Amino acid sequence: GQTAAEVAAYKQMQQACIKELNIAASDANLLTTDKEVANPSESVKCYHSCVYKKLGLLGDDNKPNNDKILKFAQIRFSSLPADKLKALLTSCGTTKSATTCDFVFNYEKCVVKGFNG
Secondary structure, eight states, rough: OOHHHHHHHHHHHHHHHHTTTTHHHHHHHHHHHTTSSSSSOOOHHHHHHHHHHHHHOOOTTOBBBBHHHHHHHHHTTTSOHHHHHHHHHHHTTTTTOOOHHHHHHHHHHHHHHHOOO
């Protein structure tokens, strides 16, 4: 599980990205609770990649660091068996998107859907 410090640091990163991208409070509430935002703006689409960058899940070249993403996902979706989670991350990771923002946004949506599905 996550330590209180890790949770606090993660929440701080979320808030920093919301501020950086000027995301409206209503959208921010949806993003931070893994709910879907209807008709997401560019800022909303870039939220997840902003958080991923702060967490070190995306390299400077915007390539996903799969090992780190898996570790992070195991903390977030700890109720899912590791092999199921790995399969989900792998299938979601094949999403082709024009931009990093789109890729991470679609990836997150895919993972959350798979987890809740």
